[in-house]
Amino acid sequence: MRTHWKFSDILSDPEIRSRWQRVKKYFFLRESTYDMTNRCNIRCEGCYFYEGDKQFVSDNNDPLAWRKLMIHEKERGITFVVLAGAEPALVPELLKTCYQEIPLGAIASNGFKFIPESVGYRIHISVWGNDQTSHAIRKADRLLEKQIKNYKDDPRAVFVYTFTRGNILEIRDVAPILAENGCRFTFNMFSAPVGYAGELRHTRQTLAQTRDVMEEMLETYPENLLFSHYNIMAHTHEKGLHDLFQCSYPRMNPHEDVGLGKTFRQYRADQTWDRNAACCVPDTDCADCRHYASGSAIVTARLFRHATDPESFKAWLDYVDTYLAVWVMGYEKSRNLSRKFVEPPDRT
Amino acid sequence: MNKVKTIEDVIVNVARIIIDELMFEDVTPETFDPEIDLVDEVGIDSMDLATVALVIQDEYGIRIDEDDYPKLTNIRLIAEYIHNRL
Numbered sequence: 001m002r003t004h005w006k007f008s009d010i011l012s013d014p015e016i017r018s019r020w021q022r023v024k025k026y027f028f029l030r031e032s033t034y035d036m037t038n039r040c041n042i043r044c045e046g047c048y049f050y051e052g053d054k055q056f057v058s059d060n061n062d063p064l065a066w067r068k069l070m071i072h073e074k075e076r077g078i079t080f081v082v083l084a085g086a087e088p089a090l091v092p093e094l095l096k097t098c099y100q101e102i103p104l105g106a107i108a109s110n111g112f113k114f115i116p117e118s119v120g121y122r123i124h125i126s127v128w129g130n131d132q133t134s135h136a137i138r139k140a141d142r143l144l145e146k147q148i149k150n151y152k153d154d155p156r157a158v159f160v161y162t163f164t165r166g167n168i169l170e171i172r173d174v175a176p177i178l179a180e181n182g183c184r185f186t187f188n189m190f191s192a193p194v195g196y197a198g199e200l201r202h203t204r205q206t207l208a209q210t211r212d213v214m215e216e217m218l219e220t221y222p223e224n225l226l227f228s229h230y231n232i233m234a235h236t237h238e239k240g241l242h243d244l245f246q247c248s249y250p251r252m253n254p255h256e257d258v259g260l261g262k263t264f265r266q267y268r269a270d271q272t273w274d275r276n277a278a279c280c281v282p283d284t285d286c287a288d289c290r291h292y293a294s295g296s297a298i299v300t301a302r303l304f305r306h307a308t309d310p311e312s313f314k315a316w317l318d319y320v321d322t323y324l325a326v327w328v329m330g331y332e333k334s335r336n337l338s339r340k341f342v343e344p345p346d347r348t
Numbered sequence: 349m350n351k352v353k354t355i356e357d358v359i360v361n362v363a364r365i366i367i368d369e370l371m372f373e374d375v376t377p378e379t380f381d382p383e384i385d386l387v388d389e390v391g392i393d394s395m396d397l398a399t400v401a402l403v404i405q406d407e408y409g410i411r412i413d414e415d416d417y418p419k420l421t422n423i424r425l426i427a428e429y430i431h432n433r434l
Contacts, residue, residue, distance in 0.1 A: 007402040027395040077391060248394075257418035258387050259394030304398040304414050 005309045013310060016317065019337060023320045026328065029104070031260075031297065032073060033082040033280060035269040036094050037061075040086035041112055044128065044138045045200070049085040051193035052283030057270040063097045069271055070101035077263055080327075081105035082280070082293070083121070085269070089113040095121070106327050108293075111147035111159075112140065122329050123156045127185075129167035130174055137200075144174065148181050158226065158326055159185040160292065163210045164200040175217055179224045186226040186326050187214060189235050189290035193283045201288065204238055211236035226325045228318035228336045234299055234344060235290045242286050244344045245298045245305075249279035252286055260297060296323045305345040315342040353434075358427040365403050366423070370396055382423040404430060 011017045037059050040049070049055055060066070073081070081102050088095055089109050098105070099119050107115060111125035125147050128134055134143045151157035159178055161171055178185050189210070192201045202210070214232045217225055237244055242252060253261040266278040277283075280293040299319050306316035314337040325333035363380035366372065370392060386392045394417065401412045404426070410433040412420075420426045 006406045008406045024399070027393065027399070030393065255418055257421070258397065262387070263393075301394060303395060304401060307398075307402050 007307050010307060010310050010313050015337060016310060016314060019317045019321065019334065022334070023317060023324060026324055026331070029080045029328070030077050030263050031080040031082060032078050032263070032265045032267070033084055034069075034098070034267045035085040036083050036088040037091045038086055038269050039090050040110070041090065042087075042110055042138050042140050044110075045198065047086075048193055048281050048283050051196065052277075054268045054277075054282065055086070057268045057272065059269045060271050061091065061094070063093055065271065066094050066097045067101060069267070070098050074102060078102065079104060081121075082108065084108040087113070089115050092116050092119065095119045104328065110138075110140075110143075111150055111157075112143065114150045115156075117154075117156075120329060121156065122158060122327055123151065123154070124158055124160045124326075125151060126188075127159050127161045127174060128164065130170040133167050133170055144177060148177070148183060152181050152183065156329065157183065159183050160188050161185055162188040162190055163202075163214075164190040165202050165206045166199060168206060168210050168213055171213060171217060175221055175225075179221050182224075184224055184226055185221075186292065186322070187217075187231070187235070188292040191240075191281070191291050192285045192288045194285045196285070202290075207236045207238060226322055226333050228315070228322050229338055229341055230299075230315035230319045231295070231322055233315075233341050234295055234319065235292070237290075237344065240287055240289050241291075241295055241298050242289055245302050247279070247286065247289070247294065247298050248301050249294065249297065250275045251277060251279040251282070259301065264297075292326070295319075296327060299323075302345070308345060311338065311340060311342055312345060314338040315340070355427055355431050358431050359423055361407070362400075362404065362423050362426050362430070365407070366392075366400055369399050369403055380423060382427070384423075385421050386423070387421055400426075408434065410434070 011020060035054060038055055081098055082105060083095060083098060087110060088107050092115060096119055099121060106122035106124055108124050115123055128137050131142055131144060135141055161174060190200045211232055218227055248260045250261055250264055255261040264278055265273045266282055267273045281291050300323050306312045318336045318338055321334050324331040359382045360377045363377040384390060397417050405412055408430050420429060
């Protein structure tokens with residue numbers, strides 16, 4: 001069996017080369033994240049925003065200040081914004097302002113309140129189980145129904161189902177409803193906030209169970225589910241993302257020369273930021289981090305480590321293809337190249 | 349087998365690789381300033397550097413350590429890195 005592959009040999013496969021050329025066009029994306037407000041219209045157990053200090057800063061509700069910030073961000077080379085915490089749908093004017101300056105981005109929303117169509121970002125709508133669980137954790141009645149009513153047939157929408165320790169099998173209730181309504185969805189893994197010891201935290205057993213159920217969903221809903229076998233592998237591995245891939249966000253990365261360590265910032269609602277806390281979901285326990293958002297940066301950044309053989313590279317391309325379909329408006333998911341569970345490469 | 353020998357030849361070849369891989373249109377291998385900072389002045393990022401590194405590895409049959417990327421900030425430094433390993 002061949003042990004050493006040149007990159008050009010890997011690319012000699014037309015299917016791989018074609019996918020590589022497709023995703024490579026998006027290497028210009030440079031991301032930062034922004035808390036748009038401290039307010040939210042629901043309170044969820046285990047919410048990252050309300051676990052840490054950033055909830056205590058003051059909102060900046062001045063559209064002009066946000067426009068200036070976005071102009072400054074463009075000058076810094078930022079081409080992709082992630083607008084989050086606590087609930088960005090509560091400040092639509094600020095979202096519009098951001099969109100006018102930086103037109104590529106995504107919004108993390110609970111989907112309870114519709115975001116105007118004039119904001120042309122991807123919208124990620126968080127789903128935490130079936131209605132019963134949603135009511136228990138989020139204190140919201142019939143939330144999924146309201147989310148679908150708001151975003152059915154909306155090309156911006158991607159529903160994000162977060163697997164906790166307690167809702168793994170409930171995806172069998174939720175996925176058919178999403179599929180029947182033509183909604184696209186992807187998966188997230190609950191990752192414990194620092195100091196969290198509650199019942200949502202995954203165990204070795206629940207990670208394995210989640211892996212099986214994710215694969216079942218991938219087989220059952222290939223048209224609606226934006227995911228791949230390598231996504232499943234990376235996010236249900238016993239090791240967290242940092243252990244597997246070495247997190248490149250500033251919070252865990254001292255290098256400021258290039259990449260996320262140089263450009264990424266996580267702005268709080270008052271537009272301040274702190275390099276020591278900068279990552280996609282601050283206040284997460286890094287050892288337990290399996291967030292879809294962090295994987296979208298950490299796994300995709302490890303091109304070099306995956307360019308070792310065709311199977312590893314195909315798995316990585318599937319992951320990047322999924323990332324782009326989930327996060328970038330206008331990018332449509334391709335058929336996955338790999339149906340195998342490829343082990344992540346060594347860190348060395 | 350790559351027959352490039354001198355550091356100046358390596359510089360031009362690295363410039364060519366960067367232009368080809370990153371699809372730059374307003375510069376040639378001969379006019380690409382080897383001292384210009386690729387990250388701060390040209391605006392290329394870690395993914396671009398990884399792409400270029402993979403092609404360089406193929407062309408020169410050398411291994412570039414992932415941890416060395418941050419040091420390879422201009423064409424001359426990349427060329428010297430290659431030249432020292434030929």
